[in-house]
Amino acid sequence: MISSNDFRTGVTIELDGNVWRVIEFLHVKPGKGSAFVRTKLKNAQTGSVIERTFRAGETVPQANLEKRTKQFTYRDVDQFVFMDMETYEESRLNEEQIGDRVKYLKEGMDVNVVTWGEQVIEVELPNSVVLEVTDTDPGVKGDTATGGTKPATVETGAQVMVPLFISIGEKIKIDTREDSYLGREK
Numbered sequence: 001m002i003s004s005n006d007f008r009t010g011v012t013i014e015l016d017g018n019v020w021r022v023i024e025f026l027h028v029k030p031g032k033g034s035a036f037v038r039t040k041l042k043n044a045q046t047g048s049v050i051e052r053t054f055r056a057g058e059t060v061p062q063a064n065l066e067k068r069t070k071q072f073t074y075r076d077v078d079q080f081v082f083m084d085m086e087t088y089e090e091s092r093l094n095e096e097q098i099g100d101r102v103k104y105l106k107e108g109m110d111v112n113v114v115t116w117g118e119q120v121i122e123v124e125l126p127n128s129v130v131l132e133v134t135d136t137d138p139g140v141k142g143d144t145a146t147g148g149t150k151p152a153t154v155e156t157g158a159q160v161m162v163p164l165f166i167s168i169g170e171k172i173k174i175d176t177r178e179d180s181y182l183g184r185e186k
Contacts, residue, residue, distance in 0.1 A: 002062040004037040004054035012044065012063040015052075019044040019063045019116050027056070044121045065114050065121060072109045080105065082113060098123045103158035104176050106131065125176045130185045131155050133170050136162065149181075 002013060007025045014020075024040035035056035042049050044063075054060070070082035070091065079092040080102070091113070095102050097120045104125055105111075112124040136152035149161040152172075160174055162181045173182040 001059040004039075004058045004060070005056060007037055007039060007054075012065055013041075014061040014063045015041070018046075019065070019121060020050075023049070044116070045119070063116055065116055067112050067114050067124075069110055070113050072105050072107060072111060074107055082111070085110070093120060093123065101125050101176065104129050104131070104156055104174065106156055127177060128173050128175050128182055130171050130173050131158075133162070133166060133168055133172060136166060136168060138167060 002011065005027070007022050009022055009025065011022045012019055013022070020041040021044050022039055023042050026038045027035065028038055029035040037054045037056060037058075039052050039054065040049060041052055068084060068086075070084050073081050073083050073090070075081070076092070078094060080094070080098060082091050082093065083089070084091070093113075098105070099122070101123055106129065109126070109129070111126075114121045114124060131154035133152045134155050137150050148164055150164055150166075151159050152162040152166060153159055154172070154174070158174075158179075160172070160179060160181055162172060166172060166181075166184075171185040173185050174180070175182050
């Protein structure tokens with residue numbers, strides 16, 4: 001159990017049979033009446049956001065999430081196979097469980113799989129990945145780093161906006177949180 005007074009951004013709680021993550025909180029002490037905590041909660045399974053008010057000191061169950069590092073080994077039709085690097089057990093997830101982060105999954109990549117009981121809540125990728133550009137318009141002499149951008153497709157199939165001087169075959173670093181180009185890799 002966790003008290004509403006202990007709410008912080010990122011804390012996970014169980015409410016109505018779901019896992020909710022606190023994304024905003026505000027302790028309010030009105031001049032008249034008792035104090036309360038106004039929160040904005042995000043459903044960890046569906047991504048929906050609600051606002052909820054709790055009495056100060058009210059206790060709610062804290063969600064016990066387990067985070068394990070697993071390695072993406074291969075894709076089997078519509079299933080993604082991950083291996084736990086401690087127990088060497090395989091687990092299979094579908095594209096729906098992984099979400100839009102599937103576009104950056106590369107074989108051999110280590111990810112954090114967050115579970116609540118037996119249910120997968122999310123798959124956390126590294127903050128940045130290095131991928132090879134497989135398709136983009138050719139660069140033209142005179143294109144500079146301060147120029148515009150163009151779309152490029154990387155080896156996993158994801159599309160990223162890159163500077164005009166990037167060409168096919170180059171390895172680039174991509175921010176997986178912002179879907180943005182960070183720089184060239186050697």
